[in-house]
Amino acid sequence: MPSTTRRRFLAAATALASPGMLLPRLSAQSPESRIDILLNEPVGTIAPEIYGHFVEHLGGLVYDGLWVGERSGIPHVNGLRKQLVDAFRRVKPGVVRWPGGCFADQYDWRDGIGPREKRPKRTNFWLDAQEWPKGMRREGPQVYDPNEFGTVEFARLCKQVGAQPYFAANLRSLPAQEFWRWAEYCNSPANATTLGAQRAADGEADPLGVRFWGVGNESWGCGGNFDPDDYATEFNRYTAWVPGYGARLAMVGSGGNDGNSDWTRRFFAKLARLGTLDRLWGLSLHHYAWNASGGRTSEWIAGKRDAVQFDAEQYYEILRGADEMEPLIASQWALMGEADPRHRTKLVVDEWGSWYASGTEPFPLALLGQQNTMRDAVLAGLTLDTFNRHADKVAMANIAQLVNCLQSLFLAHEDKFCVTPTYHVFDLYSAHQGGRAVRTVFATPETHYTRNGSPATMRGLNGSASVTGSQLTLTVTNPSIDQVHEAEIVVHAGTPRSAAAVTLATADAHAHNTFADPRAVEPKPVTVAVKGSGLVHQFPPASVTRLTLTLG
Numbered sequence: 141m142p143s144t145t146r147r148r149f150l151a152a153a154t155a156l157a158s159p160g161m162l163l164p165r166l167s168a169q170s171p172e173s174r175i176d177i178l179l180n181e182p183v184g185t186i187a188p189e190i191y192g193h194f195v196e197h198l199g200g201l202v203y204d205g206l207w208v209g210e211r212s213g214i215p216h217v218n219g220l221r222k223q224l225v226d227a228f229r230r231v232k233p234g235v236v237r238w239p240g241g242c243f244a245d246q247y248d249w250r251d252g253i254g255p256r257e258k259r260p261k262r263t264n265f266w267l268d269a270q271e272w273p274k275g276m277r278r279e280g281p282q283v284y285d286p287n288e289f290g291t292v293e294f295a296r297l298c299k300q301v302g303a304q305p306y307f308a309a310n311l312r313s314l315p316a317q318e319f320w321r322w323a324e325y326c327n328s329p330a331n332a333t334t335l336g337a338q339r340a341a342d343g344e345a346d347p348l349g350v351r352f353w354g355v356g357n358e359s360w361g362c363g364g365n366f367d368p369d370d371y372a373t374e375f376n377r378y379t380a381w382v383p384g385y386g387a388r389l390a391m392v393g394s395g396g397n398d399g400n401s402d403w404t405r406r407f408f409a410k411l412a413r414l415g416t417l418d419r420l421w422g423l424s425l426h427h428y429a430w431n432a433s434g435g436r437t438s439e440w441i442a443g444k445r446d447a448v449q450f451d452a453e454q455y456y457e458i459l460r461g462a463d464e465m466e467p468l469i470a471s472q473w474a475l476m477g478e479a480d481p482r483h484r485t486k487l488v489v490d491e492w493g494s495w496y497a498s499g500t501e502p503f504p505l506a507l508l509g510q511q512n513t514m515r516d517a518v519l520a521g522l523t524l525d526t527f528n529r530h531a532d533k534v535a536m537a538n539i540a541q542l543v544n545c546l547q548s549l550f551l552a553h554e555d556k557f558c559v560t561p562t563y564h565v566f567d568l569y570s571a572h573q574g575g576r577a578v579r580t581v582f583a584t585p586e587t588h589y590t591r592n593g594s595p596a597t598m599r600g601l602n603g604s605a606s607v608t609g610s611q612l613t614l615t616v617t618n619p620s621i622d623q624v625h626e627a628e629i630v631v632h633a634g635t636p637r638s639a640a641a642v643t644l645a646t647a648d649a650h651a652h653n654t655f656a657d658p659r660a661v662e663p664k665p666v667t668v669a670v671k672g673s674g675l676v677h678q679f680p681p682a683s684v685t686r687l688t689l690t691l692g
């Protein structure tokens with residue numbers, strides 16, 4: 141390691157450590173990296189909703205991926221693909237967002253209620269998307285939506301996997317009254333309103349208790365091309381006097397494009413001026429990692445790279461894109477604080493993940509479908525650790541999207557199914573849910589790579605820690621594509637008695653699961669031993685690791 145780099149990371153560690161704190165070393169022959177876990181410096185409780193998901197009527201996500209129908213020969217639970225439901229439940233999803241995305245601002249919730257065979261067939265928002273392969277015949281439920289999957293079908297998915305529902309309401313093309321009526325259909329007692337009775341007739345007698353409501357989606361773009369002042373007016377109209385029927389409604393307002401500061405400032409300023417800021421439970425933030433730079437939509441699409449074929453530079457560039465999340469959270473939080481110094485409104489990162497060029501989708505109609513390699517697993521670990529470290533700011537986050545679309549947890553087509561490396565990361569990280577995030581200090585060399593022919597760096601070992609009872613969970617990603625990193629892990633203000641570790645790593649970062657080889661990437665237990673106040677551990681290249689320490 142060059143001495144300047146070593147000086148830089150040691151300086152960073154010193155700056156992060158509390159004044160006067162002595163950080164004891166475990167051995168004379170110190171490893172190059174060091175992770176300090178400061179049990180007496182809590183950050184906040186990690187909301188289970190940070191481990192949230194996203195289901196949009198987009199390509200092969202709902203139809204074929206998730207919904208196979210009640211008459212299907214594929215094993216299902218009330219029409220929902222059983223293998224997916226069972227695996228999904230295991231990762232303890234905190235919340236699921238539906239029905240979009242851009243689709244939401246075109247969706248009429250009334251199309252998805254009542255007897256399924258009488259529901260109307262509608263043209264899907266994504267029919268004319270530029271991402272469709274040239275000359276492809278577009279037909280089927282992926283483009284002409286039969287509305288078989290509507291509100292109660294989605295609510296049943298949530299119930300079966302133990303997640304809370306999060307609805308994205310249509311602000312662009314339905315009046316505010318329809319938003320309240322959708323809430324009435326979901327939440328009013330069955331015997332109190334006509335819509336409550338309709339829900340009961342649809343099979344759900346008990347109110348659904350839907351708490352989370354998105355008020356439009358990307359309202360700066362596909363959600364209506366609003367400016368922040370006009371959007372604030374609409375937000376106020378939509379959220380005024382919405383009955384909760386006992387549910388503590390949590391309204392999420394649209395954020396600007398990828399953290400546009402002008403949008404946040406003006407939206408918050410207007411709500412503050414009108415005295416309605418307390419209606420805004422969360423501000424939505426969307427951030428994707430892609431190799432393509434901006435420009436016109438067609439150029440941006442053409443610039444994207446493959447999900448599976450990548451060189452070292454493309455590998456790091458995707459991770460660098462994902463790593464923009466932390467400064468985005470910090471800058472949005474500061475802007476929100478200008479009008480809301482007590483920070484009653486939290487951040488809701490309700491779309492995040494990798495976005496590649498088409499070509500690896502599991503079947504042609506799976507628009508925006510893509511394969512998912514160890515690179516994506518590292519991206520997921522890096523991002524979830526960022527959310528954990530900011531548990532005081534991020535109240536919810538939703539990876540885009542659940543199955544057959546963008547950085548999905550599952551791939552499915554007809555009777556074929558597999559989980560992706562990203563799924564395993566959610567499984568490992570579920571141990572953080574509801575835990576108390578504590579501050580960590582990672583003193584570690586940066587990762588070096590070449591970008592456009594010039595030297596570039598990104599962070600080295602990184603992660604987060606949380607405590608639940610006597611269990612300390614530390615998750616760590618090693619973004620280096622080819623270097624093992626050894627770290628000394630030291631626990632402060634607590635004594636670890638025993639430790640266990642599970643690692644997701646493969647010999648090659650391109651590794652991925654397929655229908656033919658569904659277990660190519662799987663987590664494996666690793667032997668670890670506590671020594672004094674911590675342990676020494678080696679993190680393989682392009683890996684995600686969970687260490688569980690039992691505190692005395």
Ligand code: AHR
Binds near residue numbers: 240242357491
């Ligand atoms: O997740 C795919 C799309 O990306 C969503 O529909 C939209 O909100 C975003 O631009």
